[in-house]
Amino acid sequence: MKDKLAALARRHGTPLLIIDHDRIRRNYRTFTGCLPRVQAYYAVKANSNQGIIKTLFEQGASFDVASYNEFMQVYEYISHFEDKDKDFYIWDKIIFSNTIKDKETLSRIRRYKPLVTYDNEDEIRKIKDHCDTAGLVLRLKVPDIGSQVELSSKFGAEPGDATGLIEHAFDAGLTVEGLSFHVGSQCTNFDNYAVALEITSEVFHECRRRGRHLKIVDIGGGFPVPYDPQAPRFEKLAEVIDAECARLFPQDVDIIAEPGRFMVATAAVLVSEIVGRARRDGKMFYYINDGVYHTFSGVVYDHWIPNFQSDKDGPIEVCAVVGPTCDSFDKISLSEQLPGNLQIGDYLYTENIGAYSVVSSTRFNGFDGAKILHVNT
Numbered sequence: 001m002k003d004k005l006a007a008l009a010r011r012h013g014t015p016l017l018i019i020d021h022d023r024i025r026r027n028y029r030t031f032t033g034c035l036p037r038v039q040a041y042y043a044v045k046a047n048s049n050q051g052i053i054k055t056l057f058e059q060g061a062s063f064d065v066a067s068y069n070e071f072m073q074v075y076e077y078i079s080h081f082e083d084k085d086k087d088f089y090i091w092d093k094i095i096f097s098n099t100i101k102d103k104e105t106l107s108r109i110r111r112y113k114p115l116v117t118y119d120n121e122d123e124i125r126k127i128k129d130h131c132d133t134a135g136l137v138l139r140l141k142v143p144d145i146g147s148q149v150e151l152s153s154k155f156g157a158e159p160g161d162a163t164g165l166i167e168h169a170f171d172a173g174l175t176v177e178g179l180s181f182h183v184g185s186q187c188t189n190f191d192n193y194a195v196a197l198e199i200t201s202e203v204f205h206e207c208r209r210r211g212r213h214l215k216i217v218d219i220g221g222g223f224p225v226p227y228d229p230q231a232p233r234f235e236k237l238a239e240v241i242d243a244e245c246a247r248l249f250p251q252d253v254d255i256i257a258e259p260g261r262f263m264v265a266t267a268a269v270l271v272s273e274i275v276g277r278a279r280r281d282g283k284m285f286y287y288i289n290d291g292v293y294h295t296f297s298g299v300v301y302d303h304w305i306p307n308f309q310s311d312k313d314g315p316i317e318v319c320a321v322v323g324p325t326c327d328s329f330d331k332i333s334l335s336e337q338l339p340g341n342l343q344i345g346d347y348l349y350t351e352n353i354g355a356y357s358v359v360s361s362t363r364f365n366g367f368d369g370a371k372i373l374h375v376n377t
């Protein structure tokens with residue numbers, strides 16, 4: 001495998017991010033196969049590369065978009081549809097999952113009658129004023145204990161406020177279609193999902209008792225990726241979700257999800273190159289041509305712990321792997337088990353780097369960042 005990656009790196013240069021579209025298709029099929037009742041809206045924010053959107057569009061995926069620009073990236077594939085089909089597609093297969101949207105965005109998407117999430121009163125007013133064609137989904141605050149990335153400190157209505165916020169939206173002349181939550185990204189604690197579904201079902205049934213016929217339950221993202229062999233398996237989580245949804249929600253409820261990381265993390269590998277080396281206080285520092293301001297930005301924003309492999313043999317020692325910029329913060333890892341005798345020009349390989357990586361890469365210090373190579377398109 002490394003031979004093939006090295007050959008590609010020699011041909012295309014480094015740093016090289018290789019995205020395998022067979023793997024994306026496989027991840028999509030695994031998700032929909034294990035959760036047959038759940039409609040999968042790919043969270044474009046995880047990796048908004050146009051080629052990935054195209055592959056998932058062709059698979060029949062739906063999409064979770066955070067902004068007008070992400071919406072337009074999906075719209076590209078439906079712009080030629082007849083108006084009726086376009087309207088249906090947008091209604092059925094796109095959700096604006098960002099609970100806070102600026103007025104300009106709302107005004108621009110008004111004509112598309114979008115499905116949008118919200119979690120507070122000011123947002124209701126804004127939606128009423130600028131996008132009254134929207135269907136609303138109330139996002140609930142749920143536990144995100146142990147998740148790699150927590151979201152509940154910034155998003156979600158307190159469950160106790162939920163029915164009030166739903167009535168408020170109806171009073172404003174809007175329609176609330178359903179409820180959503182997000183248990184935090186890379187959620188390895190399955191209880192978070194069980195508790196979130198329980199909280200959601202209480203609000204859901206209370207609304208139905210009040211005559212508010214909610215139709216959608218959106219279970220968000222968070223589905224874990226096997227970054228390390230100890231990570232709990234998605235298939236086991238799917239059994240929990242499937243059983244709990246059957247127990248808690250009638251069959252006429254549409255269950256949807258917003259998987260991001262799950263679709264793309266395992267579909268990319270990065271080949272970087274050692275461009276410098278120095279022994280500092282006895283530790284070998286490898287300087288590579290990619291770093292935390294570039295493809296390894298997930299180390300900062302996604303709390304991600306990267307992995308490095310070499311194709312060279314040599315006595316293993318604890319090494320540091322650091323980025324190419326002049327900032328001393330640009331240290332990717334201080335504790336990699338690597339041969340201590342790697343040379344300038346040698347490659348390092350990082351697997352499972354498809355999510356929350358290139359999307360948040362900058363051009364800091366003038367470095368372009370990784371080239372992207374699509375394979376098995």
Ligand SMILES: Cc1ncc(COP(=O)(O)O)c(C=O)c1O
Nearest residue numbers: 043097185221222258259260261
């Ligand atoms: C609203 C929303 N939906 C979906 C996702 C995707 O989550 P994940 O990549 O954990 O599946 C995120 C990630 O931040 C999010 O904020």
